[in-house]
Amino acid sequence: MNFFSYLNTFLEKLKSQGLFRENKKEGKLNFILNDYLGLRHRKIELDKLYKLKENLFTSSASPLLGGYSNLKESFCNFLKYLYKKEVLLFNTGYAANLGCLSSLKHINSLTIFVDKLAHASIYDGILLSQKPFFRFRHNDMDHLEYLLKTYSKNYKYLYVVTESIFSMDGDISPIKDLLILKEKYNFVLHIDEAHAFGIYGKNLLGAFEKYKESIDIITITFGKALGSFGSAILSEKSFIDFLINTARSYIYSTHISNLNVFISYLNFLYIRKNRNLHKKLFKNIVYFKRKLKDIKIKSISNNPIQPIFLKDLFKSQKDFKDILEKLKKFKVQIGLIRPPTVPKGKERFRISLRADHSKKDIDELIDILRFLKE
Ligand SMILES: Cc1ncc(COP(=O)(O)O)c(C=O)c1O
Structure with missing residues (x-):
């Protein structure tokens, strides 16, 4: 087997396990960026x-x-x-x-x-x-x-x-x-x-x-x-x-x-100088956690990073490929974190909350989680 065929076999194995990774562009509504204060589109006077x-x-x-x-x-x-x-x-x-x-x-x-x-x-x-x-x-x-x-x-x-x-x-x-x-x-x-x-x-x-x-x-x-x-x-x-x-x-x-x-x-x-950004972010965290509680999902974090463990969401073991296929259909982007980034059994959606999310954005996310939950 030549070098590149070896790589293809390696990648095929990842694909079959739902562990294949790809580049992702920022979608209009997403919970995947670490831009917690929503500064990425701020106009800067150069x-x-x-x-x-x-x-x-x-x-x-x-x-x-x-x-x-x-x-x-x-x-x-x-x-x-x-x-x-x-x-x-x-x-x-x-x-x-x-x-x-x-x-x-x-x-x-x-x-x-x-x-x-x-x-x-x-x-x-x-x-x-x-x-x-x-x-x-x-x-x-x-x-x-x-x-x-x-x-x-x-x-x-x-x-x-x-x-x-x-x-x-x-x-x-x-x-x-x-x-x-x-x-x-x-x-x-x-x-x-x-x-x-x-x-x-x-x-x-x-x-x-x-x-x-x-x-x-x-x-x-x-x-x-x-x-x-x-x-x-x-x-x-x-x-x-x-x-x-x-x-x-x-x-x-x-x-x-x-x-x-x-x-x-x-x-x-x-x-x-603009601490209102932090106020907005923390309001969003409180709002998200409240909504999450309404749909009976646990949150262990009081920070912008909110892990939703798959084992808390699904009654049965799920195939990552199926979850990824489902996620593609939503217009809201959420990150599925799999091994080796996290240990086996700790797979999760990593929700990243920001100051530039609105309540409506969070409601849309909650609707998706409610839909996915078994
Ligand atoms: C705890 C921690 N340290 C370091 C880094 C790397 O920082 P950078 O993205 O600037 O390379 C990250 C990135 O996610 C991180 O989570």
Whole structure:
């Protein structure tokens, strides 16, 4: 069998299991985007950017070879002022986590503890670090403590990484318990705030804004609540300098464009002034949860990410292909999340609520869920 025939066989198998993935365009009414505040179609005045006389659409090089800029420096300074941490801009959240965690390769006698449901970018970074790692059961601090107790004596440095708001379940890490364990076991704590940055906190710095001084490393992304693209790692100067010198996704890639940094910066300032967007989003969450309760479907999340587990919706096991066929007939787009993104048995519709959804939009979604429910 030649290489491409092999691939076709591989893909046919995915198709037969209903696990084949395809690109999807944004539909008119959808619950699949992470643009929680509805900023993606906001008109941005680009004149100001032209006046900056910066390279606009490409950075033309790695940040180490001229791809950095005054605009980037000023956005970093603003974030630094808010977080009281040094800031490093990456192209995406994926590149940030990949670069950050893979750099741990250079630290002797280090081991990593990670929440089982952490994002793929965290796992990929860990795998590249080639460090031993232990997975604790999702948000289970007793299990984390058990692992820390059992394995900490073999290593000098312990590194715990998890998310604040989980990307697929929409639930939240028990930060107070994490900090108690941190005190006891003296680990480095890394929190990915991808889905909380721009949404939570007095200054919109994330779900754990209040605890930011006790968190050693924070990931934020601009492709979700900021309606833009890009990301940053925030930490102490020594860690940021360490990343500049070791993070391969930072060093060996053309840096994020000034255009994206400008949009991220402007949108961040905009949402800090326009808190009505957040009010609208949270009203939508309350409304959706109320309607969901009316049709007797459980919701475990109080956040924009609302998982609806297939096992709660259907009495019998369903073929993914049938579900996908059914979904195609609706004019409302909802995401079906399957393995390997989520474990077997945890397949779900991932509903992503936004500030620009109307009550009528949510009613249409509820009608579909009512129709699908057995
Ligand atoms: C928790 C988490 N971290 C990182 C990322 C990656 O961010 P980006 O889309 O900017 O690459 C995601 C993306 O969904 C995420 O959910």
